[in-house]
Amino acid sequence: MTQNNNLDTHKDGNWYTIWKVLSIPFSLLYWLIRLGWYIFVRIFFLTFLLFLTVWLAWWLSQKPSLYRDWEEMDAILPKISWSGNIVTVENIRDFTWKTDVEFTPRYYTQTYNLNDIEKMYYIITPFSQYNWPAHTMLSFSFSWGKNVVISAELRKERGESFDVIRWALNQYELAYVIASEEDVIKLRTNYRKNETYMYPINTPKEKIQWIFRSMLIRANKISREPEFYNTFWNNCTTSVLFHANAFRNDKLIGWFYTLLPSHSDEILFNEWLIDTTLSPQNAREYYRIDEIARTYTGSKSFSEIIRK
Secondary structure (H helix, E strand, O other), X not given: OXXXXXXXXXXXXXXXXXXXXXXXXXXXXXXHHHHHHHHHHHHHHHHHHHHHXXXXXXXXXXXXXXXXXXXXXXXXXXEEXXXXXXXXXXXXXOOEEOOOOOEXXXXXXXXXXXXXXXXXXXXXXXXXXXXXXXXXXXXXXXXXXXXXXXXXXXXXXXXXXXXXXXXXXXXXXXXXXXXOHHHHHHHHHHHOOOOOEEEEEOOOHHHHHHHHHHHHHHHHHHOOOOOEOEOOOEOHHHHHHHHHHOOOOOOXXXXXXXXXXXXXXXXXXXXXXXXXXXXXXXXXXXXXXXXXXXXXXXXXXHHHHHOO
């Protein structure tokens, strides 16, 4: 019995010695892996911080400009001059479109009396290939039959195309386009084939006048002091919301709709700002104008056709 116990102890001692010898490289490998991971994490973190610092420095160094090689349709900005309630707007765009990229340029000058404003319309033109992204703008009607649209848009350089990521990186300037309905609305309904909704707004004339004045003041400011367009906080819908809220105690809130404004009319319905007794679903169908706009033949004014 004693001999067997000695043998067992001897065997156990041998296994322990073998295990101890073999554990050395495994232990060494374990600590090498831990050291490598420790170094990797810190190098990765420092590299990320360096990249972020360089990117932020680049982003903050970007400055908007009035002087670039602009696309022809974005080259000329409106100019505004005031005399009390009388405003003269130069460079109102009135292009005749042949296709969605070809046009005959034309600009005109018009004088408006703010007291003549009769109605304001909120226009939504969803991008056809998506459900939520859209362009929004306002149209103003005057008692003597004239209508004018104000639209906050990208101002593109020659050869520049739309890029969703660049929209958020200060790579496009903002422009306030002041144009005829036959230009900016017809471009979208008849040539880009976008669905288009045009809602009459239910609000006192005094507020419409103030919104019109506010938008013209900002348009004039941008023509002298450029701003960047930004997907998140300086786009077409945030601009409309900014002007609308400037004269409201109960601010319109809809950050989600400023990013994806295709259904931003829901904000207006919730606040009873659409001049209709129809349900939201029926009103959306009723105030859709792209199909009727495409029936335009020139026998009547385009503005008259889309208000049927």
